[in-house]
Amino acid sequence: xxxxxxxxxxxxxxxxxxxxxxxxxxxxxxxxxxxIMGRLERFASDYSRVIVAEIDGEVLGFVALHVLPRxxxxxxxxxxxxxxxxxxxxxxxxxxxxxxxxxRVGAEVGAAFVEVTAGHHRPDAHHLFESLGYDGSVTAYLRxxx
Numbered sequence: 629x630x631x632x633x634x635x636x637x638x639x640x641x642x643x644x645x646x647x648x649x650x651x652x653x654x655x656x657x658x659x660x661x662x663x664i665m666g667r668l669e670r671f672a673s674d675y676s677r678v679i680v681a682e683i684d685g686e687v688l689g690f691v692a693l694h695v696l697p698r699x700x701x702x703x704x705x706x707x708x709x710x711x712x713x714x715x716x717x718x719x720x721x722x723x724x725x726x727x728x729x730x731x732r733v734g735a736e737v738g739a740a741f742v743e744v745t746a747g748h749h750r751p752d753a754h755h756l757f758e759s760l761g762y763d764g765s766v767t768a769y770l771r772x773x774x
Contacts, residue, residue: 635722637729640668640678640690647687648680650773651712678728681713681722691726695737697698708744711753723756 640648645664649688651661659667671678675695680687682765693721708730713722734742744762746753757765 629738634683635725636682636689638682640680644687644690646682648678648690651687651690651714652710654715655712677733679726681726688717689722689765691730693730693733695733695739695743698740701740703740704729704734704737706737706739706742707751708742711744717720718752724760727757727760 637754640741642665645661645668649661649664650657651665668678670676671692671694676693678692680690682688689712690710691708694707696707698705699749706756708727711723711726713726727744733739740763744757748758754764
């Protein structure tokens with residue numbers, strides 16, 4: 629485990645774009661720094677956040693989330709859109725800290741729950757989310773490519 633006191637959670641900055649791009653590219657989602665800068669511009673909202681975890685200035689991972697109002701209920705949900713942790717520090721608590729931050733944001737905005745998706749090809753991600761109490765049996769997610 630990494631000493632959790634040593635990990636700093638903070639909002640992403642433009643200076644993190646290259647590192648965030650490298651982390652996403654390593655996960656199979658190739659993107660350059662300029663692509664990340666464009667995404668960060670689209671995330672410049674009270675309802676979107678990208679939070680990085682760092683130690684001594686080195687970004688170890690990040691979580692990107694969006695707060696959505698629900699129509700069928702008078703509340704909100706937090707949707708985790710991306711969670712990436714450097715492979716060299718996985719299984720050391722960084723993902724747990726980032727997800728705890730997503731949950732903290734959810735509590736702050738009065739969200740009913742946090743939801744996250746993980747592809748079937750990512751069993752480690754499923755294991756992480758289930759170990760944190762996320763219920764994998766509530767999948768009712770359908771998608772159509774446009």
